[in-house]
Amino acid sequence: MIDFIIVGRGLAASVIAHTLLEEKRSFKIIGNQNLSSCSKVAAGIWNPIVFKRLTKSWLANELIVYLNEFYSNCERRLDKKLITQRSIIRSFVEEQEKKLWLNKASLELSEFLDDTLRDDNSLDLLNCKISKQVGLVKQSGNLNVIEFLNATDHFFKEHLMDETFEHEQLKIDADHLSYKNVIAKNIIFCEGYLVKNNPFFNWVPLKPAKGEILEITAPDLKIKEHILNKNGFIMGQSNGTFKVGATYEWTDLDEEKTQKGFHELEEKLAQLINCNYTITRQQAGIRPSSSDRRPIIGAHPGYNNLFIFNGLGTKGVMLAPYFAKKFVNFYLQKEALPTEVNVVRFYSLYAGEKK
């Protein structure tokens, strides 16, 4: 009997698999990569700053220390370069913003905001539309998500069942579960927004947000290993193309790319760069955001061997490693999950019989 069945093939399932491996637990991953493209389209950026209010992102210190350690371990295990440390360039629209930035850079956000303003010469940029002086965010970067997913699939190929999980085939007993020919102690569902099709957890309140992104080539553009942010972002990739993102849409929730998304991204691009470009790809995905914008993790109210790891929303890269560890500590060490992420907060929405 194995310890866990992991359902999903995205970022959440992959991070859970590596975390369980580190704890020497056995598992099978059951997932169909073609069901949801959210992780596959993500730019993979982590950013400790919320620009709107110029505040620190929730748990930024803890999450960033942990993500660097976790993905570096994965780089060694998978023998792939996965993370790139990049500073985020923030243009200022008003003089007041600059003042606020410098003030916070010298005080409460000194870890994350560079206290020296820069110009494009000192950053060695070409054809970027930026204010005369810009601020730099420190300790930010990106994960090459698609490389991480592919390498993880390959690394765990012996543990992988490449198929759609059929919930009605799951048989639940008090001390074990069976799914087709797999017998496990537990199951953890990492299905992203498709949790809506899961009869055991379809009551968790997701507020999914569709997102679209472009890939472009622009031979006359130089951003180096920075991320340019101004009502959108542009970031270079190792293959010489650039990712431009991203849109947010809460009503039209299919995974199709749209003309509306295309035009919105072109408009963002017009504010970011100043040179010719060719659009080589447009992609769309549905972010599994939760109603209170916190992850949703923990045990089913009716079955103590069914678990969920979801609600990663817009910040999966930053949140997943730290909270996968919290989940494993909860399962193995019986450590309480932080209340903000514990699925217990939504138990009142569960209509079934509680144990």
Ligand SMILES: Cc1cc2nc3c(=O)[nH]c(=O)nc-3n(C[C@H](O)[C@H](O)[C@H](O)COP(=O)(O)OP(=O)(O)OC[C@H]3O[C@@H](n4cnc5c(N)ncnc54)[C@H](O)[C@@H]3O)c2cc1C
């Ligand atoms: C345009 C865009 C840009 C983004 N940029 C960033 C970014 O820069 N930084 C960042 O941190 N986050 C970003 N995100 C968000 C990020 O993609 C998510 O936080 C993260 O990928 C969610 O991962 P997940 O595994 O929970 O969900 P998903 O990626 O949706 O994965 C769910 C998986 O479960 C599988 N699945 C579901 N049901 C079944 C079933 N019944 N049987 C088998 N398999 C099943 C699906 O096929 C899929 O593989 C972005 C998202 C979008 C759309």
